[in-house]
Amino acid sequence: MDKIDAMHAFIAVVNEGSFTKAADKLNTSNQMVSKQVAQLESHLGARLFNRTTRKVHLTEAGQQCVPLALEILERLNDMEGSLGMLVDQAQGLLRISAPVSFATRYLTPLVREFKLQNPLVGIDIQVSDRKVDLVEEGYDLALRIGHLKDSSLVAKKIAPINLVMCASPSYLAKEGEPNHPNELNPKHYLRYSYMEHYASSTALMAALNKASKESGSIFSANIGDVLVDAAIAGDGYALQPTFMVAEAIKNGKLKVFLKDYQPQPLGLYVVYPHRKLLASKLRKFIDFINNYYGAPPIWDRFV
Template sequence: MDRIDALNAFVAVADEGGFNKAADKLELSNQLVSKYVSQLEEHLKVRLFNRTTRRVHLTQEGEQCYQFARQILESLADMKSQLGEMQSEAQGLLRISAPVTFATRHLAPLIGEFKKEHPAVGIDLQLNDRKVDVVEEGFDVALRIGKLKSSSLIARRLAPIRLVVCASPEYLQRHGVPQVPEDLKPEHYLRYSYLESSSGDSRLMTALKRNRLMSAATSISCNNGEILMQAAIAGEGYALQPTFIVGEAIKAGKLNVILPEFAPETLGIYAVYPHRNLLATKLRVFIDFISSYFGDPPYWDAFD
């Protein structure tokens, strides 16, 4: 059995949902594709597909095998590329997952500059604030903010993420400038829904968690930092936000940083991708590009 041909046949059947379509894609006979898959099942001693009259479906073992097979075939393709058997230029579709607000504020120019250097790489950028499953959902790389838990994925730190409490000059003029976290008014807390859980247990965070509980019915809560920033600029209250969102407003004098000496622990933004001995060229050049793009300190912290 040619194991590479068998893996190619197996992945094609899984991707196309049937043996006939896989055979057309691979330009092979239906019988040969079926033979390759049967040989692979015999070699692995597991059933990879449940077959019906209309379509085939991966078994649980088949799902696991599919992930390994994709990585093996991609690594082989990358090896050929690096050895000069394919074009040396990075090419193919790069699937990226990124947080919504960070992407809308900072990824558009980055993607544009990356495409100028690597025009043969296509970009499929999906914005979502939930934690995506990079492997299961077919992403090449995901950008994540916070403290990363240990996993089988590789994480590369791209830039620090500072958190600051800020309010408009008008708000501070009306209500005074807090000197300690306990001075913060619970009913004026503009709360981002998920931020506190990953920001440590400092004195400031303890006060904000208390304010969240005390003001659930009177303050503003939202899962979008842009909206909370605009509410703070309008004088509705104070917000704890990353500087990649509020940095420009602070620099323009629309917001003032308060309680800087109590700032929570700095987080980070990371590029997270599956562990592979040989990265696809398109992913390797993207990781190298984005790693040096934002700077350290990043450009959005230029208001200090």
């Protein structure tokens, strides 16, 4: 039994004074209205109407039920109206988890423009390279970079993330520009701690994996910005995503080499828990970011 439909039928009979007129009001059959009222009576364990061939009279139990049913239906209408506003107009707080380096470079302008179009949406960005649990930690979505594995989450690819080998012009002038990964000096590898989890298996990655095992390697870090700064200073070479080194390449502080050995691109993904019945704030953010960075993305236009 649909209790809401049954209460609508009950109130319609009360207002119209007969099952037939109630059926006309609800655009249904007399039999359906009778069935719904009978089911409500059975569920409540009380007769709501005394029926005669000509008239319908409320019982004492029926009279007590009228204000209660009206209040329930009124509150339901209020709830539907409130939710309708949420569906039609983006509002509420949107909680986002994002990688540190990407967020500091490319997320702020996006959020600013999104807020201009959706002023009722609040934004809470938590930056971390940790893989957060969206459901357990109460996030609406996360931005993630890599090759995503199968999961219960929905993932939408927003843009490619290319990885490039780069070093300062002064380093390459001093050490020579390698033409093959085997010519790399393992002691000068500025290693990102988690790169092996992201990059595809190539000749370049094989050489870098070998280099990472060399005890004489300069250093490694779990934040790429440290390595980019070291590469700009001439301390060695690094494999980094273009969104992190584009500005330095544009300004001549870094130079890309070994282009023929680049790993397969990673992806920038929006990850969220559900595909159906998305809140308007989330749906509009996904639509907005989907086309924001362009093709090719803005960080690849100087590389």
